[in-house]
Amino acid sequence: MDNSGDEEEEKEEEEDDTEWKSSFADTAAVGPAAASGSFISATTHPHRVILHFDLDCFYAQVEMIRNPALRQVPLGIQQKYIIVTCNYVARERGVTKLMSVTDALEKCPELVLVRGEDLTHYRDMSYKVTELLLSYSPLVERLGFDENFMDVTEMVERRLGQTAESSSLSFTGHVYSRIAADVEAIDHQRLALGSHIAAELREAIHSKLGLTGCAGIANNKLLAKLVSGTHKPNQQTALLPENISDIMDSLSGLRKVPGVGHQTAKRLQALGLVAVKDLQLCSLRDLVREFGSATAQRLKNLALGVDESPVTPTGAPQSLSDEDSFKKMSSPKEVQEKIQQLLTSLVERMHKDGRQPQTFRLTIRKYSVANKWFNRESRQCPILNHIGQKITSGCAAEAVDQLIPVAMKLFQKMVDVGAAFHLTLINVCFSNLQSRTAAVSGKGSITSFFTHSTSPRKTQSALPQSQGSSSHGGSRHFTDHRFGPPSADGQHKKKLTTKSSCSPEAPLHGLKWEEKLVDGEEETLEASCSSTCDFDDTNGPALHQLPPNVDPEVFKLLPEEIQKELLSPAYVNSLPSHFTAKSVSDVEHGCRNRAPQTVTLSASFKDVKKAPSQLHPADRGTTVNHRFPAGMSVAPGEHDSVEGTLPSSRSSDCECPGNVDPGVFSELPPDVQRELMSEWKQQKLILKTPQSKKPVRSSMSRDKKSAGRGSQANSLFKYFKPS
């Protein structure tokens, strides 16, 4: 759906149905997972079932959860001078999205405004939704904070097998413009099952997170997205193949086609194309002249409702940024203060993420009269390893202090501070995020890694430019990134009694494929904040039990190397043992061990999230249960029970993690409890790491992104799928 994404060229112009599958198999079925098993069948299925989820007025919902009193009033979420979204009470009174605050207050003087510039809560809740969906299937792709695509082809397939015959041909929810008595049809049955899955997932999102939203069910992402919006709040709609042209023709203009933005629409208009139908009927040759063959083909396909782009699992974010806009900023002092402020929050977020950024970028927007008002410029530079390590190790203040001069230097590359200037925006960004996990040393032997009594971090070359990881070879290893951010040494700590647990402490990334970070290189162990890097290598792989969710029979069939990796405590041993070794190990082993454990907690309680939380129980009864490693599922405590239902309707989403002693917890001050809860709420999200480069190069010429990216996190799961 994203503008990019689809490079399937070899389609001719008269698609209709038959031709597209061939090209699809080519584009989607490559990559590391392609060689294997069932994963391929989902993405290459000639008739995929795709869901699109779209939360209702997302920011407003989050705020109404945080403050239930807001449910009864017209609520607008304000960013600067814009109402970015509003609840339905406000909509009834004429307030719309992206309306200016002045206009909104004119329409609705009683409008209650909540500031929404700080995205923290929205981002946290957004990832909780994605995580929840991921607990049902790995094929989840995020689009912004409030939308998710999901490929449920396999789930449907499984239900088809289970469901006796024609027992379920009925749809749940709406069916787009169902006019004719569409008899049977095998593809209708799949979509019908998809609608049931969609309903269950929406219900799960509602019961566990307290959020409502819409869903669309169709055979590709484009159509699923378009149809999901046809019945607006809190409903769902399925689109049958025979109604594709109906929904495409219903669009008021080309701009409404996802993938056709302002610029593209303008260029199309220059060709005399304004309606969707115009584009459908336009000759491909004309389009090719204007856009080139690939884009031309894609645009035309979009107009026809054809979209073979796969649901590409979104990984942990490839960059983290923080920005602020303003009317005017014209002194270096202001700039530095703003940069410091932005960096402070960004570094904190980066620390929670757990990965180490290799690149820093500063972006500004200069005021310009004639208004190019979208003229951003940026400069970037590598982040020296010792600074990066301060981020991951929790020495936030020092990291910020050291980054400020770097940022100012970049700033001066864009702005002559001697002359007058006028900025309207500053953005700071970390990218090239590197997991510092299991840098497995050469030969693919994991155990050899443990012979190095060194930090698992990347080797920093002597050069200022730090090549860092020479990821030659491209050998990939299955790694688990659930190491916790190092605790903040040098800070006061508080003890909190907990039980052992099951949750990755580093949010947003768990099991992934990634390139080796080091290749037998020696590590330097610096006396940084996390100087206590001793290892607990007492647990040889042989001593580990097979995770409970792994079928032993299947396991035996795995290549030895993979067996080892699955059992290896590599990541555990790669961490400073004082805070995670045990708990992470517990995670890996399916939470069997629930012995009480002490977890260090910083004064600010930030480290509490390291205390693994319990992962949630099984899927809903009817839903196929993918077998994930323990850390892969999202989840609640042992019992999903809600203690005191709050007026906010849901409190179940921030259950006390199973490892926390409720008695101790209840004695904490209320504000501390709330802080803890919010920390717990934003944990983990097992995503694959997008930054990893091409997996093993496929011999296929143009697998490019789609395959390379998506399948990584799932590559091993295929072995464990129920046959």
Place this chain on the structure above:
DNA sequence: CCGGGCAACT
């Protein structure tokens, strides 16, 4: 007519 944030081309 633009908020904060992300990804994917060039």
Place this chain on the structure above:
DNA sequence: AGTTGCC
């Protein structure tokens, strides 16, 4: 490094 697109 800039552009485009998406929310």
